[in-house]
Amino acid sequence: MTQADPKPAVAGAPAAGPAADETLEDYTLRFAPRSYRRWTPMVVATTALGGIAYMADFSIGAGIGLAHGTGNALAAILVAAVVIFVTGFPLAYYGARYNIDLDLITRGSGFGYYGSVLTSVIFASFTFIFFALEGSIMAQGLKLGLGLPLWLGYLVSTFMVIPLVVFGMKALSKLQVWTTPVWLLLMVGPLLYLVGTDPGSVHRFVSYAGSDGHGGVNAASVLLGAGVCLSLIAQIGEQIDYLRFMPPKTEANKRSWWTAVVLAGPGWVVLGALKQAIGLFLAVYVLAKVGPAAATEPIQQFTGAFAAMLPSWLVIPLAVVLVVISQIKINVTNAYSGSLAWTNSFTRITRRYPGRMVFVLANLAFALVLMEADMFSFLNAVLGFYSNCAIAWVVTVATDIIVNKYLLKLSPHAPEFRRGMLHAVNPVGVVAFVAASGLSIAMYFRALGDTLQPYSPVAAALIAFALTPLMAVVTKGRYYLRRTDDGIAEPLLDADGNPSAATVTCHVCRQVFERPDVTACLTHGAVVCSLCLSTNRVGDHVLPAAEGPVTSGPAPRPR
Template sequence: MPENATRRPDLRAVIEDNALQSVPLDQRRSGWSLFANTAGVGSTLVVLGVGAAVTFTAGTKWGLVVAVIAAAFGSMIGWAVGRVCQATGTSSTVTARFHGLGTRGSALASLVFAFMILGFLALENALLYHGTIFMFGWEPSTANKIGIYGVLTVVWIVLTTFGLGLVQKVSLLLTVVCGLLFVVVTVVALDKSAVSLADVWAYTPPQVGFTEITAALSIIAGIAGALALVGADFSRYARTSGDVKILAVGGAIVVNIVVVAIGTIVFQAGNLVVAEHLADPTNAAQAASQAGATIPEKIAFMSSANPGAYFIVLSGFLGFLVMYAAQAKAQSLNTYSGSLALSNLFDAVFRRSPGRLVMVVLGNVIALLAIWGDILDRINSFLGLLGILTTALCALMIVDFFVLRRGAARPAERVEQFNWAGIVAMLGSSALASWLQDSGRTNLGFLVALVLCPLLYVALRSSLLPEGRGTSTVAATAALELAEKPTLRPHHDLAR
């Protein structure tokens, strides 16, 4: 361990936040202190809407069964990929250098993950903008866009500039506040609608079969890969494998069970309240501002594309507070993970990185350009494919670490520039899974990628594309330094 490892890090080190290096052992934290990050990134209005869509599709009873299955799946994949990053001490995209893609090949992981996470940053900035102008009755205008998006961007940059410490404090505070507000809004929705919990529990759509149940599973479990990669960025700070389990399992339970249950109650009860509000002639202007020709179409639009306005209609200023409490923590976490992915992308492609602070700013600029270029619908259309790609990436890293390397972090002497077996397996399995899903042959494209990618990778690694074929290797750098060295703890401790 370096001689200065126990010293208080200077400001530059705090800002850089080990973006391209292994987290030193003295900076590791407990799983409970990291748990707020995985819980916070998934407890948003968007995910509440996803939870409601699950039970609207499969019915409340089957929807909750699907939620439990998704929680188990998310826990396993979250722990496994988190364990890989905890062992190396590096972010998810830097870890792909050692396990799956190679030093320069890890640019593929950064491209996929950065596009997805910054897409969410842009989409959820737009959610906050539309919710804000709806709350105050403002008209969409250039001045309002500059003012609101400008303030939001500055806040995300400030919150994420000073590393994990500040991000974690903000996430913990807002997660607690958000949880309390979710409970209050749930009570308000039940009270205003006169819908009972028994009514919610009894809800079943006209037709529920295998197709509807697998569709519901795809809705919630399809984002598990992306959530696992976000969680892995925080798992690099975990002390032990047990700490990784806490943040992975806890986050999966919050996202897949708690949020789904709350979303189910709020939207099933709240739809009646929002429908009455929009049908009232005195609210004709607000109704006209939402897309859709009929009230049900407007509610569907608000639930999926403008949930901030939905919650404001449902509970007034309380809904406005819920919108900002839920989204602000997620946006700071999105910016944080996006900056890590961009840091690795620049280093992998150009062999240098201008620093994480520049990447924080760049990530927010990219989000603003996506909004300005009016390409949010196009980004949204790619999220299904990106969900499959992130699941394949997780599977690739997991099988390389646990199967090929037998649970040992990659030795730091030499690393491949491109791991062609991993690149082919990830892209090939994702392409097939996406085609099967888009052609209607299955709803479970993410599951196809999860199974096919590791099988293809192991087969290629042991035959056509063994280690070192078709590529050169490079000497280890600071980014390849292992956090868990055999001299620092016993071998049996590493395998925990």
């Protein structure tokens, strides 16, 4: 981003500080400008995929497999993967195409400017829940390898990510690119060795019946397992936090652009599902040696696998290295994405912008409390409950994009996120989300009987899918846009359908911003950026509502 020389701010407006150092803030609350997006599609994709190096998949796959058996677990993993891929695709496309994060997509896809605070909190919760899970796994590795007590391991795993998170996308891209080959080798190597040298391990894996004794595949067990796996559906938000830095899509790069979006967007779940299956395989392999409780711990799984192929003196150090690399790769992403989500929520509600680092520390504090409370011991219960909220949110937004935007044409095609352009609350997404998550949570806690309890994830998805277009039809799309004209003649999209790179200067912070990130300020006869709009307490920079009802109407569609 080209920055203008700082000038005194308008009286009563926020100082230039909030927008002055976007290298550290990584465009919190805002559109990511083209001038900052200098990575190739495949570098962005590699960075995004590096963030899914978490070990939680191994624990999740092991947990549902040891409980329900291999057949039910694999079916559950497949069901969840299909749902996550289908719902993640439109979200990833919108994030990469329009260079905005999932909260900004959610605002214009059925929730409204303040309505999406609900989902920002859901996503922020996702990041510290999984930070706590990964930190617990690392602490287990440090205890086994270095003898550190768990409480100290929790502290180490929490504070070691802070220096990396401070520097945002630039530091994260380097970290993910350089560590991914080592991580892949350490993860896949033991599996290939065991399959090749111990065929009996494959037979034990395939025939494992689970502790519930059902043996065969049954719907209740599959759906219970899928519910746990679907807690990861919100991972698409973290993928989009990287995909929003994709370069513009052009005729010259469209093949690599689409490849990167699919692989790093919904495609993350393919690797995630494989890791869950590997986790179950390794858990069955070490089950007789360590028992069912420890068999779900990745450090025990890989220690057992490495012991079969390496000298004894190398086993534990290598297992610890794998766990530490994995934890760093994912938890810098959890801390980074969580800080963005908390900042989004706080700034909209209070109209104060404290900076992203405040919420890095807040998110880490939440995660540390969960770790010290031994969240790992009741992992499946936490994830099973959380998945209902996450499913309701992601399915609602995906349905709004697919059905309401492209089929019913009641939702504007180009996502809108700026204050003044959106209604405070859009009942389309808010009603669908609250109804879907509320009813599915009631089912999960058996309020509607034991028989329906396994079906809570299905209920969350189906209710959100049905109510989202129904509410759009009932409201006739009136609550998506507060106005359609942002007061600037320059078009939002360029000839290729990408966000325009034309620049203007915000009259409040005196910084230069690209066209999609600004609106007119009629009060002062000038232009104001979205960040200054967010922090404008008086509201004199916010455009007035249009007279009469506003529907989405025709909008520019990307080619």
